[in-house]
Amino acid sequence: MADxxxxGLEGVLAAESELSSIDGDAGRLIYLGYDIEDLARHASYEEVVYLLWHGDLPTRSQLDSFTExxxxxxxxxxxxxxxxxRLADSDERPMAAMRTAVSMLSSTDPDADAAAQDHEAARRKARRITAKIPTILAAYDRVRQGEEPIDPDPDLGLAANFLYMLTGERPDEIAAETFDQSLILHADHGLNASTFTAMVVGSTMADLYASVTAGIGALSGPLHGGANQDVMEVLFEIDESDRDPLAWVEQATEEGRRIPGFGHRVYNVKDxxxxxxxxxxxxxxxxxxxxxxxxxxxIEDYLTEEKGLVEKGIAPNVDFYSGSVYYQLGIPIDMYTPIFAMSRAAGWTAHVLEYQADNRLIRPRGRYVGPDDRDYVPIDER
Known part of the structure; x- marks a missing residue:
């Protein structure tokens, strides 16, 4: 068994965590024992971040202090x-620009030289990272649109403030609540590729900036982030075709085309x-x-009712609806994955802090399958 x-380490237990749990057969996600539907319906993103970092939901006074x-x-x-x-002016991709900027944040952090074992300093770093990423992303998009960045509004929550800094307009209640819910839904999701990457870096006792930068790098890959952008591009294609959506999806499936936003590595039912x-x-x-x-x-009705994909373990995932929701909120489609990272920074930092509290360097083995017993030949004789 050891060999x-x-x-892909599929199904391999690599760590224990109290942070989130996924039941792929029941279609259930919990954060520290709280069902995601309850949190999305009743909590704010700030409450969920506090929960991930502290293990319990805050009291009113704790939330006020934390939010402040x-x-x-x-x-x-x-x-x-x-x-x-400069990155925006040079047309650098949003994820790459964010990766660079987040890495730079350590240069202005007053706790930059604190040891990773200093958990209070690490929590302060987590707070700075999570608070500053929205400002970075909004500034990047404003500059590339030929506009000046907008200063954060201290009277708005994190979600509403991001939409304000991005668009220049204070969002209405429905938009702010919708985006806040979206951030909650993306805050954590078990030991996914980017979270595991952040943990591997953290296990070396590197600081949180290194871990989060690594997490952003992992999320930038098309097999992890970006599916909601793919969904929106398909929706554009259908809309621009002037065809009936049902006819379009029927032809697409007959041609063997994969519809993005369906299927998940963990969920066998609807996410x-x-x-x-x-x-x-x-x-x-x-x-x-x-x-x-x-x-x-x-599309969902056809693929689930007519094609029976759910019975085959292929159902809509979070990306299938987040793409159109973000578009309805006025968010550019190439910002969807950066927003994923903006939310997930809370989960990445929570997992690193949790793992470092009882740390062991993550060091798996690889099976060697190369040649044996080769004799060295001097370069002039090759």
Whole structure:
């Protein structure tokens, strides 16, 4: 058993965690014992971040103090803003720009030289990272649109403030609540590729900036992040074709085309996060353009009822509805994966802090399958 090769480490237990649990057969996700539907319906993103970092939901006074501390960390040093400007002006990709800027944040952190074993300093770093990433992303998008970055508004929560810094307009209640829910749904999700990457780096006792930068790098790969952008591009294709969505998806499946947003490495039924975002998409459609909601529901109904994909363990995942929700909120599609990272920074840092509290260097083995007993030949005789 010790020598069994399991490609992709699928199903391999690599760590114990109290943070989140996924039941792929029941379609259930919990954070520290709380069902994701309850948290999305009743909590704020700040409450969920506090839960992930402290193990319990905050009291009112604890949440007020925590939110005040997070809000105070939103401002980004001008040297980093200038780098973001240069990256935006050079048309650097959003994920790559964020990766560079987040790595730079350590240069202005007053706790930069604190040892990884200093857990209070590490928690302060986590707070700064999570608070500053929205400012970085919004500034990047504003600059590339030819606009000036907008300063954070201390009177707005993290989700509403990001939409304000991005668009220049304070979001209405429905938009702010929808985006806040989305951040909650993406805050953590077990030992996925980017979280495990952040933990591997953290297990060396590197600081949180190294771990989060590594997590961003892992998420930038198309097999992990980006599916919601792919979904939106398919929706654009259907809309621009002027064809009936049902006819389009029928032909696409007959041609063997894969529809993004369906299937998940863990869930065998509909992703519980997709259910929540589908409801928000419907609510947004009721107060505006219902095109995207109608197309997505048509695709889902056909693939589940006509093609029976759910019975085969292939069901809508969170990306299937998050793409259209983000679009309805006015977010550029190439910012979808960076927003995923913006939310997941809370989970990455929580897992690193948890793992480092009882740390063991992550060092798996690889089976050697190369040649044996080769004699060295001097270079002039080869």
């Amino acid at each position: 069994e090769l399991i490609k 501390a997070m809000t105070a960390e939103r401002v980004v040093d001008e040297s980093i803003v200038e780098t973001v400007r 519980p996060r997709a259910k929540i975002l589908q409801a928000r998409s419907e609510e947004l459609a009721a107060s505006g353009d219902d095109t995207w909601y109608e197309i997505t529901t048509t």
